[in-house]
Structures are given as C-alpha cells and as structure tokens.
Amino acid sequence: MHDEHAIRSRRSEGEVILLSAGPGDLELLTLKAAKALAMAEVLLLDELVNPRIVELAPHARVIRVGKRGGCRSTPQAFICRLMRRYALQGARVVRVKGGDALLFGRAGEEIAFLRQAGIRVGIVNGISAGFAAAASLRISLTHRDHCHGITFVTAHTRDHGEPDWAALAATGTTLAIYMGMGRIESTAGALLRHLPATTPAAIVQSASQPEETQLLTTLGRLAADAQRSGLGSPGVILVGAVLAEASAFAPLPMSMPAGARVGG
Amino acid sequence: MHDEHAIRSRRSEGEVILLSAGPGDLELLTLKAAKALAMAEVLLLDELVNPRIVELAPHARVIRVGKRGGCRSTPQAFICRLMRRYALQGARVVRVKGGDALLFGRAGEEIAFLRQAGIRVGIVNGISAGFAAAASLRISLTHRDHCHGITFVTAHTRDHGEPDWAALAATGTTLAIYMGMGRIESTAGALLRHLPATTPAAIVQSASQPEETQLLTTLGRLAADAQRSGLGSPGVILVGAVLAEASAFAPLPMSMPAGARVGG
Numbered sequence: 001m002h003d004e005h006a007i008r009s010r011r012s013e014g015e016v017i018l019l020s021a022g023p024g025d026l027e028l029l030t031l032k033a034a035k036a037l038a039m040a041e042v043l044l045l046d047e048l049v050n051p052r053i054v055e056l057a058p059h060a061r062v063i064r065v066g067k068r069g070g071c072r073s074t075p076q077a078f079i080c081r082l083m084r085r086y087a088l089q090g091a092r093v094v095r096v097k098g099g100d101a102l103l104f105g106r107a108g109e110e111i112a113f114l115r116q117a118g119i120r121v122g123i124v125n126g127i128s129a130g131f132a133a134a135a136s137l138r139i140s141l142t143h144r145d146h147c148h149g150i151t152f153v154t155a156h157t158r159d160h161g162e163p164d165w166a167a168l169a170a171t172g173t174t175l176a177i178y179m180g181m182g183r184i185e186s187t188a189g190a191l192l193r194h195l196p197a198t199t200p201a202a203i204v205q206s207a208s209q210p211e212e213t214q215l216l217t218t219l220g221r222l223a224a225d226a227q228r229s230g231l232g233s234p235g236v237i238l239v240g241a242v243l244a245e246a247s248a249f250a251p252l253p254m255s256m257p258a259g260a261r262v263g264g
Numbered sequence: 265m266h267d268e269h270a271i272r273s274r275r276s277e278g279e280v281i282l283l284s285a286g287p288g289d290l291e292l293l294t295l296k297a298a299k300a301l302a303m304a305e306v307l308l309l310d311e312l313v314n315p316r317i318v319e320l321a322p323h324a325r326v327i328r329v330g331k332r333g334g335c336r337s338t339p340q341a342f343i344c345r346l347m348r349r350y351a352l353q354g355a356r357v358v359r360v361k362g363g364d365a366l367l368f369g370r371a372g373e374e375i376a377f378l379r380q381a382g383i384r385v386g387i388v389n390g391i392s393a394g395f396a397a398a399a400s401l402r403i404s405l406t407h408r409d410h411c412h413g414i415t416f417v418t419a420h421t422r423d424h425g426e427p428d429w430a431a432l433a434a435t436g437t438t439l440a441i442y443m444g445m446g447r448i449e450s451t452a453g454a455l456l457r458h459l460p461a462t463t464p465a466a467i468v469q470s471a472s473q474p475e476e477t478q479l480l481t482t483l484g485r486l487a488a489d490a491q492r493s494g495l496g497s498p499g500v501i502l503v504g505a506v507l508a509e510a511s512a513f514a515p516l517p518m519s520m521p522a523g524a525r526v527g528g
Contacts, residue, residue: 022294025296026295027295027299028294028296028389029294030291030292030294030295031291031292031294031298032291100395101404102398102399103395103404103406105404106404106408107404108404108406108407108409108506109407109408111403111404111509112509123398123402124399128395132389134366134387138375138379138385138387139372139375140365140369140371140375141366142367142368142416142418143371143373145372145373146372148417148420148427149415149417149427150367150416151414151415151435151437153413153437154406156412158412163412163435164434164435167436171415171417171427171428173417245375
C-alpha cells in the first residue's frame with residue numbers, strides 16, 4: 001500500500017528531464033547530466049546522440065526516437081505522447097538531445113506540450129557543437145580583435161526559406177551555421193553577396209569525437225572545398241574573421257589551393 | 265636524476281588548460297572539467313567563477329586573477345606571464361574562466377600568447393550563462409515558431425562603441441546580451457529604434473545559482489523594470505519573441521505594471 005501511494009504521488013507530479021548530451025564526447029556531459037542519467041528509468045534518445053550514452057543509464061529502458069532531416073523519423077507528436085505516458089506513470093523520464101537541448105532541436109515544442117499536460121520539465125544544459133568546434137580549432141568564438149559576438153543560425157527557416165543573410169553579415173558577428181551542410185553551396189553563395197570571398201571559414205564535423213574532421217578555408221572556397229573533402233552532414237559551418245586565429249596554427253596554410261584539411 | 269629528467273621533459277612541452285567553469289552551479293561543470301581540476305597543480309581563477317570550485321582542485325595552488333569591468337584587476341599581461349611561468353616549470357596549469365571560455369572573456373588573447381610561447385593549449389568547454397538562463401526560464405533559445413537563431417553579443421565594443429543594433433534586430437534572432445547591465449538604458453533605447461516596445465525581454469542574474477533572480481518584461485519597460493528591481497551586474501539580458509514562451513508560465517503575468525519578477 002505504501003509503495004502504491006508513493007507511485008501515485010509521483011504520478012500526480014510527473015516530470016520529464018530534457019537532457020543535453022553535448023557534441024559527442026561523453027566527457028563533455030555535465031556532472032548534473034551524469035546524475036540524471038544514472039537515475040533514469042526511461043530514456044528517449046535522439047539520433048545524433050552518442051549511442052554509448054546508454055552505458056551511463058544502466059536502469060533505463062531505452063527508446064530511440066531519431067528525427068533526422070530527410071530520413072524516416074519518429075513524428076514529433078508521437079515523441080511527445082511517449083514522454084507524457086511514461087511521466088504520468090511516475091517513471092523518471094529523461095529526454096536526451098544532442099548539443100544543448102535549448103539550441104535548435106524543438107525543445108520549445110516539447111516543453112510547451114509537457115507544460116500543457118501538467119508535467120514538470122527539468123532542463124540540463126550541455127555543450128553545443130559550435131563551442132566544441134571552437135575548442136578543436138583552438139579559437140575564441142568572439143576574439144575581440146575581430147568581433148563582439150556570435151550568431152548561431154540554421155541554414156533554412158521553418159517555411160523552407162532562408163535566414164536574412166544580409167542582416168546576419170551586417171552584424172559583424174561570427175556565424176555558426178547549423179544544419180547547413182546539405183545546402184552549403186547556396187548558403188555560401190548568399191553570404192558571398194555580403195561578405196568578402198577572403199572571409200575565413202571552417203567546417204567541423206563530429207567535433208570532440210575521435211572521427212572529428214576540420215576544414216579550414218575561406219568563404220569563397222567553402223562549398224568547393226567541402227565537396228572535395230567529402231564532408232557531409234552533420235557539420236558546423238563557421239564563418240568570420242576569428243577563424244583566421246585557427247589558420248595561424250594549422251599544419252597547412254590557408255593559401256593552399258585545395259581545402260586545407262587539418263586534424264582528423 | 266630520473267625525476268629531474270621527467271620534470272624537464274614536462275617543461276619542454278608545457279601546457280595550459282583553459283577550463284570553462286560554467287554559470288555557477290558546480291554540477292554544470294563537465295566530467296572533463298572535473299577531471300582536469302582534480303589533476304590541477306596551479307589554478308588561475310577569474311573573479312566571476314564560483315569560489316567553491318577550488319574544492320574540486322585539492323592539489324592546486326590557487327591564484328585569483330579577477331578582471332572585472334570597472335574594478336581593480338590583474339592586468340591581462342600579468343595573467344599571461346603567470347600562466348607561461350608555471351607551464352614552463354612543468355606544472356599542470358588550469359586557467360579557469362566563467363561560462364564557456366570561448367565566449368567573451370579574452371580566451372583568444374591568452375591562446376595566442378601561449379601558442380607564441382610554445383605552450384600547448386587544451387580547452388574544456390562549459391555552459392555559458394545565456395544557456396543557463398534559458399534553462400531557468402524553461403525556454404528554447406530558438407523556438408522555431410519565433411526565430412531561427414540566437415546572437416550572443418556584448419553591449420559595447422572594444423573601442424567603447426556599440427554593436428550595430430539595427431543589424432542585430434534585423435536578423436530576427438533572439439539576442440543574448442552580455443555585460444549589458446551597466447548600460448541597460450542606452451542599450452534598450454537603441455534596440456527600441458528597431459524593435460517594437462512589446463518585444464518580450466528578460467534578465468537573468470546568477471543563472472543556475474541559489475541566488476538566481478529572473479525578471480520578465482518587455483523591451484519598452486526593460487530599463488525601468490531592471491532599475492526598480494535593483495538588478496545589477498552581472499546579468500544576461502534576453503530579447504526576442506521566444507521569451508513569450510517563458511512568460512506564459514510565470515506566476516505573474518507580463519501585463520503587470522511593475523517588473524514581473526519570478527523565481528528567486
């Protein structure tokens with residue numbers, strides 16, 4: 001009886017933790033994330049999360065709910081219903097998203113759904129891929145010799161349009177472009193109407209992971225170099241003068257004719 | 265003799281780890297940061313870092329090198345020389361910065377100095393205050409109903425000018441303004457020339473810490489509400505439609521005449 005009461009009381013105040021898995025290296029999880037994973041009873045995993053994260057959640061039933069652009073995926077509404085079902089059953093539900101859960105990735109919609117269902121939402125921050133990319137390149141994202149800010153932006157808007165590249169270029173901030181590898185040619189082309197072709201640029205794929213790959217180039221050569229190197233999704237595209245700080249330390253100079261690929 | 269050789273060999277490949285301390289809650293340190301702290305022999309601490317972080321570095325000599333705007337501070341050149349001295353002595357030097365070390369905070373200059381001195385630089389990412397603020401407000405920074413990106417920007421440029429608020433407003437991205445509490449009136453005034461007074465806005469001070477305070481308001485009332493609430497530096501100012509998602513869950517509605525202060 002006592003147990004049943006305890007379970008009911010947990011049910012009445014269901015909770016879902018939105019947990020940020022970071023860029024891939026599990027050591028970049030926060031201490032708070034590791035604790036939440038250790039207690040998790042149900043884990044809903046996004047596709048881009050390091051699959052070895054389940055080793056940190058030994059008591060959890062694992063449900064994979066990838067939503068990758070262009071691939072077959074679990075509809076958002078179904079993911080929301082799954083979270084609600086397990087939370088109302090009183091389970092410790094942890095919804096795992098790559099990077100920081102609050103940067104892209106539809107956390108907003110999931111939070112709104114859960115709140116409307118009367119379910120508490122806990123959030124555990126994490127490291128977004130753009131920060132991990134900067135760490136790998138050994139650059140500040142906002143070196144004050146070059147800029148005073150950084151903009152994280154997706155390469156396409158919800159209605160399949162494009163962001164206002166003219167305004168973004170005019171800010172003078174470093175640009176970190178997410179979900180942009182699939183349309184890198186049109187994105188680079190759009191930016192070239194507002195920024196010099198010599199603007200330093202980079203792509204970092206699988207930042208923080210053993211298979212990490214970096215490409216240092218310029219905006220003018222970005223699309224061609226990306227294609228030549230065979231870099232694909234997902235990758236973070238960085239554009240701005242701060243990238244020159246990385247090139248100074250690269251084994252291959254930026255004036256190389258082909259993509260100056262460093263690291264690996 | 266053997267020991268001396270070992271020390272010399274470590275000396276010849278001196279290393280400094282730039283470590284991100286996150287927004288304050290020590291549980292938001294990464295597992296990687298905790299490991300680096302446990303091994304640290306010399307810790308150079310910025311002023312805005314949670315002072316209890318030293319408990320995670322029991323073997324370290326702690327040197328406080330705060331550089332707070334407007335206060336007496338340790339000159340940047342002296343901090344650089346300290347890092348170089350200890351690194352060349354072969355000590356495990358950990359340079360601790362608040363938030364993510366690569367977002368504001370002069371990491372770029374320190375990296376350049378160390379590289380020129382032939383000292384390896386390791387970087388451990390962390391959670392920047394803007395992300396922790398969003399977690400406290402339970403909002404996505406980039407809810408796709410409202411925007412497709414976020415810009416992190418300082419309220420003043422290196423040459424004591426201002427960023428291009430017109431361009432920043434035109435991007436349609438959420439704005440996370442750092443180091444802006446001291447000039448919130450002029451910043452809000454500048455943004456009001458380009459954004460409606462009804463644009464949702466928030467201030468989060470001490471995000472993730474017990475003394476955290478939130479203020480939810482609109483751009484039109486931002487400066488007055490901040491003054492009325494006695495909020496000061498450091499705080500993160502957030503401006504953009506995504507903030508409306510937070511207000512929906514606030515105990516006080518946004519239409520309250522005074523600053524609708526939630527949490528604490």
